[in-house]
Amino acid sequence: MDKIYFDNAATTYVRPEVLDIMLPFFSERYGNPSSIYEIARDSKKALEHAREQVAKALGAQPEEIFFTGSGTEADNWAIRGIADLYKNRGNHIITSSIEHHAVLHTCQYLDKNGFETTYLPVDGDGLISLEDLEKAIRPSTTLITIMTANNEIGTLQPVKEIGEIARKRGIAFHTDAVQAVGHVPIDVKAMNIDLLSLSAHKLYGPKGVGVLFVKKGVPLKPLIFGGGQERNRRAGTENVAGIVALGAAIELASGELGEESARLSKIRDKIIDGILSSIPHTRLNGSREKRLPNNVNISFQFIEGESLLLLLDMKGIYASSGSACTSGSLDPSHVLLAIGLPHETAHGSLRLTLGRGSTEEQADYLLQELPAIVSRLRDMSPLYEDYLKRKG
Amino acid sequence: MLYSEKVMDHFLNPRNVGEIEDASGTGTVGNVKCGDIMKVYLKISDDGTVEDAKFKTFGCGAAVATSSMATEMIKGKSIDEALRITNKAVMDALDGLPPIKVHCSCLAEEALHAALWDYAQRKGIIIEGLKPPVNDIGEHDEVMAY
Known part of the structure; x- marks a missing residue:
């Protein structure tokens, strides 16, 4: 692909x-x-x-x-x-x-x-x-x-x-x-x-x-x-x-806006629903309804955003994150903190923004690759280890 | 921002990921606020040689790579030699880190020291030149999973 x-x-x-x-x-x-x-x-x-x-x-x-x-x-x-x-x-x-x-x-x-x-x-x-x-x-x-x-x-x-x-x-x-x-x-x-x-x-x-x-x-x-x-x-x-x-x-x-935003909203919703239903400990950031047609922003607990981006890059998927490591400072995104996310959840955010080149097939490929990437990072996360131990 | 090939190699193929059940010492350092937590497990033989080292890390590419390299470097070392593994040595072994990632290498050195400190506490010995770790782990215990 x-x-x-x-x-x-x-x-x-x-x-x-x-x-x-x-x-x-x-x-x-x-x-x-x-x-x-x-x-x-x-x-x-x-x-x-x-x-x-x-x-x-x-x-x-x-x-x-x-x-x-x-x-x-x-x-x-x-x-x-x-x-x-x-x-x-x-x-x-x-x-x-x-x-x-x-x-x-x-x-x-x-x-x-x-x-x-x-x-x-x-x-x-x-x-x-x-x-x-x-x-x-x-x-x-x-x-x-x-x-x-x-x-x-x-x-x-x-x-x-x-x-x-x-x-x-x-x-x-x-x-x-x-x-x-x-x-x-x-x-x-x-x-x-x-x-x-x-x-x-x-x-x-x-x-x-x-x-x-x-x-x-x-x-x-x-x-x-x-x-x-x-x-x-x-x-x-x-x-x-x-x-x-x-x-x-x-x-x-302007001429294409209605059609394109309907097309992108559909792919957006497919990605949001697909991630939330297939990967546990995730949450959608931002309003579900009052939302740009091309924006997906999801937090994955227990993992850090930059690592996620690097592994997605290895699969040929380019995305961004609100983690400190990608913002060039020691603090995660001020937006994610302002909506009430704790620091570690803000660090584990993934932003996917769609455009004219985005297709349903690309969304399928992302949904197919993402669970293994998240598991891999969780398996090496001490936070996930703690969570599993606390859960018993 | 550009990582060296060695950093990418250690990030993509991290050595020594995991836990040691009967570890002689463990150390956890870092802080969820700035997005890096490293946990190091050491298995130390009776004659004071680091036989095995494992890690788990929540953090960026540099944090994972330095954890991987630091655990590689400490294996087979005596405690004295282990103490001399500095953040600079780990960084050099990785062909350097981007300037904003240098603190990740400090974390690796701190994690090794914290694990050695735990080992010394358990054994009831004093390791010359080793300071107690600064414990600034916080917050994540209070976070609810969803």
Whole structure:
């Protein structure tokens, strides 16, 4: 069997039809959109076409779309931009404890510089409570930033309701939708979103391109200063090839969204049910119902995630884990700890994220190989030995 | 992050996995918080030679590989020689570890020392230069299985 890529939340490949569209912008169509002659105008037109494609996919206006260098940059810009814009009105930000580090570390930076952030807790499924949110709001709150879909456990937050609360209280609402766009329907108007971040390489576009949607009338100041690109909001010569590719990729993803998410949900459920029924001492992390169609996250007790990934790799299956050893720190994933997992169970988590290349056959192969791998690691685990002895 | 071929070999084909029923000494070190626990079993003959060594490890590739290598290295050694097996020696024998994994090799040295300490306690002897193990195992006893 060919290699099985179950790590689409980390990144996706560039779709061949998208690559075809972007390639000429590296060679023949290389003009700088800010220049005046023909090949520059060609680039400018392509750039604006991509802006329209992105706007359409989000239910936004083209002038509300700003291209950035990454989803992370979009998150940084949204949070620091709003904090700065309304600093005379207040210094309080509300976010959740399971945000991506692009959001969390930005808020933590602001906390050290005169701002104050409330990190809302989540329940066992990874959902914030709207009641908690209402209670956390102060007269000084200027920004609520809550992710649309969690990158580790796939939980979908009640974005529309959060947006409603924010709007009612006159607070700006930003959502990190990097894992959601192209996978679940997004409509910034219907969902009361003021600012939204997305990234091209999670939806079959290239790495190095992101977008910040900023609702008309929010005079966000730049994070990056320089030339007059992006209507004086985001300086730096545009990554035209990448932006054109993002436009094409998001248009394709929007068109296929319903069908593809139904297809992936089916494979996802097969994997979840298959693992939970065939391997004891396992649990699903994240909400069963309010979940990205392509996300599986399961904890295997008594074993450690990196070992699991290495053995899966030997079987040609690529996946990820929330264990400390794979996070590059000594602590396991903050998301898994926030939903209440004890450390050792957090260390034994496996994230499988499906994509366009995923098939039922791949799920069957995974389900066939996984039990032996888990047994092998449990057989060498002192924690499992202790458990068996305690059980008697 | 890249593991050496030797690390991968010892991870994929770990030597000495298991338990020794009538072990002369056992040692468990590590901490579920940071995700590594090593348990080492030693069988030591009357003349003070390490006849056999086994391990069980909950941990990453580096933790398993260092457990495997450390138990290989201690077999056949006298207690004095066993005490001189350092984390650096284990790491060198594995052709090195990525920087963030160096603590795994410390755990292997600590596990060997903890097992030797247990042996000394049981025998009622003092091994020159051996310190009591730091016991920071915790939490996992309280965890409910599901």
